[in-house]
Amino acid sequence: MSPEVFHLPDVGEGLVEAEIVAWKVAIGDTIALNQPLVDIETAKATVELPSPYAGTVTALHGAVGDVVEVGAPLVEVATALDGSAPLGELAETAASTGRPAVLVGYGVAADAPVASRRRRRGAPDSPPAAVVPPTPVAPVSRVAGPVRTTPPVRLYAKQHGVDLATVTGTGREGIVTRADVERALARPAAPSAPRTAPAPAPATSLAGRPVASWSEGPLEEHIPVRGVLRSMAEAMTQSAFSTPQAAVWVRVDATRTVELLESLRQRPAFAGSRLSPLAIVAMAVVDGARRFPAINSTFDAAAQEVVIRRRVNLGVAAATPRGLIVPNVKAADTLGLTEMTAALSALVDAARAGTTTPEAMLHTTITITNVGPFAVDGAVPILPPGTSAILAVGQVARRPWVVGDAVVPRHTVDLSMAFDHRHVDGALASAFIAHVGRFLEDPAPALIAP
Amino acid sequence: MADELVQLLSPEGQRVDHPDYECSLDDTAILGLYRDMVIVRRICNEATALQRQGQLALWAPVQGQEAAQIGSGRALAPGDFVFPSYREHGVAWTRGIPPADMLRIFRATETGGWDPQRYHCNLPTIVLGDQVPHAVGYAMGIQRDGAEEAAMVFFGDGASSQGDVMESFVWAASFMAPVVFVLQNNQWAISEPTSLQTKIPLYRRADGFGFPGVRVDGNDVLAVYEVSRRALERAREGGGPTLIEAYTYRMGAHTTSDDPTRYRVDAEVEVWRHRDPIERVKALLAREHAVRSSTFEEVAAEAEAIAQALRADVLAMDAPPATDMFDDVYAEPHPWTEAGRAEVLAFAEEAR
Numbered sequence: 001m002s003p004e005v006f007h008l009p010d011v012g013e014g015l016v017e018a019e020i021v022a023w024k025v026a027i028g029d030t031i032a033l034n035q036p037l038v039d040i041e042t043a044k045a046t047v048e049l050p051s052p053y054a055g056t057v058t059a060l061h062g063a064v065g066d067v068v069e070v071g072a073p074l075v076e077v078a079t080a081l082d083g084s085a086p087l088g089e090l091a092e093t094a095a096s097t098g099r100p101a102v103l104v105g106y107g108v109a110a111d112a113p114v115a116s117r118r119r120r121r122g123a124p125d126s127p128p129a130a131v132v133p134p135t136p137v138a139p140v141s142r143v144a145g146p147v148r149t150t151p152p153v154r155l156y157a158k159q160h161g162v163d164l165a166t167v168t169g170t171g172r173e174g175i176v177t178r179a180d181v182e183r184a185l186a187r188p189a190a191p192s193a194p195r196t197a198p199a200p201a202p203a204t205s206l207a208g209r210p211v212a213s214w215s216e217g218p219l220e221e222h223i224p225v226r227g228v229l230r231s232m233a234e235a236m237t238q239s240a241f242s243t244p245q246a247a248v249w250v251r252v253d254a255t256r257t258v259e260l261l262e263s264l265r266q267r268p269a270f271a272g273s274r275l276s277p278l279a280i281v282a283m284a285v286v287d288g289a290r291r292f293p294a295i296n297s298t299f300d301a302a303a304q305e306v307v308i309r310r311r312v313n314l315g316v317a318a319a320t321p322r323g324l325i326v327p328n329v330k331a332a333d334t335l336g337l338t339e340m341t342a343a344l345s346a347l348v349d350a351a352r353a354g355t356t357t358p359e360a361m362l363h364t365t366i367t368i369t370n371v372g373p374f375a376v377d378g379a380v381p382i383l384p385p386g387t388s389a390i391l392a393v394g395q396v397a398r399r400p401w402v403v404g405d406a407v408v409p410r411h412t413v414d415l416s417m418a419f420d421h422r423h424v425d426g427a428l429a430s431a432f433i434a435h436v437g438r439f440l441e442d443p444a445p446a447l448i449a450p
Numbered sequence: 451m452a453d454e455l456v457q458l459l460s461p462e463g464q465r466v467d468h469p470d471y472e473c474s475l476d477d478t479a480i481l482g483l484y485r486d487m488v489i490v491r492r493i494c495n496e497a498t499a500l501q502r503q504g505q506l507a508l509w510a511p512v513q514g515q516e517a518a519q520i521g522s523g524r525a526l527a528p529g530d531f532v533f534p535s536y537r538e539h540g541v542a543w544t545r546g547i548p549p550a551d552m553l554r555i556f557r558a559t560e561t562g563g564w565d566p567q568r569y570h571c572n573l574p575t576i577v578l579g580d581q582v583p584h585a586v587g588y589a590m591g592i593q594r595d596g597a598e599e600a601a602m603v604f605f606g607d608g609a610s611s612q613g614d615v616m617e618s619f620v621w622a623a624s625f626m627a628p629v630v631f632v633l634q635n636n637q638w639a640i641s642e643p644t645s646l647q648t649k650i651p652l653y654r655r656a657d658g659f660g661f662p663g664v665r666v667d668g669n670d671v672l673a674v675y676e677v678s679r680r681a682l683e684r685a686r687e688g689g690g691p692t693l694i695e696a697y698t699y700r701m702g703a704h705t706t707s708d709d710p711t712r713y714r715v716d717a718e719v720e721v722w723r724h725r726d727p728i729e730r731v732k733a734l735l736a737r738e739h740a741v742r743s744s745t746f747e748e749v750a751a752e753a754e755a756i757a758q759a760l761r762a763d764v765l766a767m768d769a770p771p772a773t774d775m776f777d778d779v780y781a782e783p784h785p786w787t788e789a790g791r792a793e794v795l796a797f798a799e800e801a802r
Contacts, residue, residue: 048502
């Protein structure tokens with residue numbers, strides 16, 4: 001008879017994958033019901049999975065260290081004729097749809113929470129009213145914030161490539177209904193427009209862990225390398241010792257960006273949103289990736305190929321109470337400024353609240369690390385594994401700048417970027433960062449017509 | 451803790467004298483408590499395995515707390531009423547609730563799992579501490595009925611920090627309500643140790659409210675039984691509430707979504723492993739009552755059969771219609787729940 005297949009279950013309320021830590025059985029072993037099969041490590045815990053079948057192991061899917069998706073086959077067992085328990089519906093559902101069966105909790109992917117009313121701290125000084133550019137956004141039917149709709153409609157819209165931000169909701173309290181999406185399908189879609197926030201971090205901590213003061217702590221303090229700290233250490237080590245990295249940097253006059261932000265903050269569409277330079281930088285990076293797709297890539301050493309991606313999942317390095325994590329804004333290249341601002345706000349809120357989903361940290365294609373809130377001018381970052389460029393943004397500050405023959409105070413910012421020098425050469429990296437710099441020097445035209 | 455703790459059976463299975471309490475149970479009754487604990491642990495292990503196999507959404511393991519639950523549960527009279535939290539599988543067992551019914555809520559096929567009136571046991575309360583005011587209200591109802599019954603409510607060291615629990619203590623004391631508060635102090639409120647939550651032993655909180663508090667060795671089923679029995683009698687006779695702190699330890703995770711190795715050390719778990727609630731009773735039965743190993747094997751075989759039946763029952767549970775949750779909110783149709791039902795149906799239509 002055909003073997004029973006044990007698919008990896010969601011053992012932790014909303015997980016999407018797990019890493020195989022140790023196999024407890026081998027092919028050919030005779031096993032009993034509930035006999036330990038494998039240790040797996042999820043984002044939440046390391047757990048032992050007991051077998052749902054008695055019989056003989058005929059296949060093990062994955063080696064130690066492999067990451068297996070929830071719902072994927074894990075173990076196959078040829079059962080005796082009198083049989084053991086049948087697979088329940090939950091596992092079947094997960095397998096057939098390829099999606100984890102979410103039973104309780106928060107689900108596998110959270111939609112953006114509503115923006116906080118908190119105002120951004122440390123905003124640059126308001127410049128005198130000078131050249132105030134017009135609103136550089138496409139028409140939108142509502143104020144900034146996530147689109148209100150239901151999960152099935154969200155799925156329906158995604159499957160049909162409809163940008164929900166462009167759909168006017170006719171449901172109760174403006175909720176977008178399926179019928180609204182169907183109407184939108186009948187007309188060409190248009191991009192919409194955005195909000196953002198930097199995150200200051202506590203001083204006396206190590207990767208999110210509190211560190212006792214000089215006088216109160218022990219003579220020698222041992223901090224276990226676990227959790228986010230371990231992830232950070234592994235990612236950095238892997239990157240540093242597998243990828244030859246080089247860096248370029250440029251100082252740009254971001255005065256127009258600062259002025260644009262000030263003017264946008266006055267507009268009702270951005271009322272209460274955390275509009276910050278990061279949002280403009282994000283738009284600039286996406287625009288740069290569009291112009292120079294080769295920067296949005298992965299050097300796959302195993303396959304000996306470079307994978308160029310025409311979709312930007314924009315990673316944002318976030319210092320959280322738990323340490324450094326890099327969640328990303330999915331499909332950032334499809335977002336307008338208002339949406340980008342909302343997405344960055346949601347990402348930062350989730351990171352601070354510790355509710356970032358494992359999924360949100362997967363498949364980053366290019367990364368921004370905003371070191372400005374730490375009051376430094378720049379950094380030479382290390383690439384997140386699997387990506388080819390990470391842009392560091394220093395603090396925006398008024399500095400002397402030469403305009404014509406005069407030295408005048410301007411809002412300037414230093415950009416620096418580490419890149420994978422195996423396939424990205426200095427010319428490409430320089431062209432990309434220069435493009436980002438030009439975007440910040442004059443953001444309005446680029447935002448209007450990307 | 452030793453001088454404050456009521457203990458009748460040491461971790462090694464030796465009888466311990468106590469000035470206020472003595473064991474009233476014969477060997478048959480003690481064997482019955484042993485059987486209960488073995489079965490409940492086996493049910494818990496099966497449920498944990500089912501969760502790891504994707505058959506339950508979640509499970510809250512009871513391992514280590516069997517004596518605290520069986521001892522108190524078996525002290526109840528049929529007319530008494532139980533208010534459990536989400537970990538009281540042992541108590542549910544003593545009320546005669548079928549094991550499969552305990553797992554329905556964890557498979558997310560039902561919002562409850564059993565008829566509270568039938569078993570005189572309320573449904574698992576997930577919201578921390580909510581069941582405590584419920585129990586006090588029920589106990590005040592008992593008073594008004596003039597019935598000789600008591601309410602027994604279960605909560606943990608974590609829930610003991612909830613304001614609802616404090617208010618319940620005030621009401622119970624003010625009205626001399628026939629309620630027994632069973633606080634299972636399993637040392638960890640998920641990842642927070644009890645020492646962070648209280649500056650005094652928890653049972654002494656009762657002093658401030660004006661009713662007795664007793665700390666009992668929660669891993670000693672004989673002591674838990676006797677302390678519970680006296681508190682219940684006192685309640686039924688109009689003596690008012692009692693707080694029982696069953697001093698125990700959660701041997702496993704808070705739930706299957708938790709990894710206790712991230713916040714507590716193995717050495718601590720090892721200390722408590724030597725205080726296992728089942729092993730000490732087994733030692734007593736073997737030594738003092740000449741219970742043979744074949745009897746222990748029979749109990750284990752019975753527990754195994756119950757676990758297998760439980761597995762089969764769980765795998766046969768189908769998901770209910772999505773609108774099921776509206777059925778039992780009110781006894782009569784209510785416009786709000788009907789609106790909710792219509793919304794769910796419309797949602798399903800959008801997802802077609």
